[in-house]
Amino acid sequence: MGEVHEKALEIISLIGCGVSLISLTLTIVTFCVIRHFTQERIIHVNLCLAIGVGQVIFLAGIAATRNKVGCTIVAVLLHYFFTSVFCWMLVEGIQLYAKLVTVFDSNPARRSTAYFLTGWGVPLVIVVISVAIDHDHYGSENNCWLSVDSGLIWAFVGPALTVILTNVVFLGMVVRVIAKLQNCAEDDKYTKIRASLKAAIVLLPLLGMTWLFGLLSVNQHTIFFEYIFAILNSLQGLFIFIFYCVNSSEVRAQIARKKQTIELTHGLSFSSVPATTGYSSNRVRLLRQAKKSHIRTLPAGRQYVSLSTTEFLKKV
Incomplete structure (x- = not known):
């Protein structure tokens, strides 16, 4: 890769991730100002935290290859937080379906605990097992990420693909149930579900395509894929802010x-x-x-x- 492309990708990543981090911060601040933390919004906040922390570590340490120990730590943290992003997206899909089929939640505390264990606990288990099996391939000469050649990358790709496929099933069931319901156009509950469904339909492919191009850029060393990955990675926070705050009639009314x-x-x-x-x-x-x-x-x-x-x- 030429020096010009390296500089251009660095600028795109800095500006894009900066916009994304600002958008994620605005999303969290908006929910804090409203002070009405529903189960759904708690999930949104945790998703924002996972993406935000992951992007900060990505910007600060993805190229820190000179220090082997430091590079390994960065790769482990990136593996954890980016896997957590997909797990929280899975929780988003589960919550959306549960909101549709559940009339009254008799034990919300138990469900919240299960969500937190899924969002933060499952990635921890995955990373601990991966580090125990093959810690030597966290980080390489080119970047502080999981090795593609050794196959360690599947410790991230496998869970990510599982989440994507599972969420596709959940979203499909939600669409099917809503399509069968009659006279629910003016029902406030289904209006909110449709809004959440639109957000999930946009954000899930965005996350999937981001890491598809990320893997292609690492494996194929193609400049085109690296540009697409840098752009899509920067759009995650912006789209979350648009769908969860700007485009939410409920949030606008509460503000x-x-x-x-x-x-x-x-x-x-x-x-x-x-x-x-x-x-x-x-x-x-x-x-x-x-x-x-x-x-x-x-x-x-x-x-x-x-x-x-x-x-x-x-x-x-």
């Missing part, structure tokens, strides 16, 4: 409600009442009571109108 709550809090704050207006102590007392009452009784998921201080005082 709007959060904004209205803040506006109402500021609009009814005592500090917003001018000292020169000559309001009676009774009106100030009513103002304080109204502030507490409004904040305490704001209904989740219901629209309301925020009154300005002046409008409220006119009413009292």
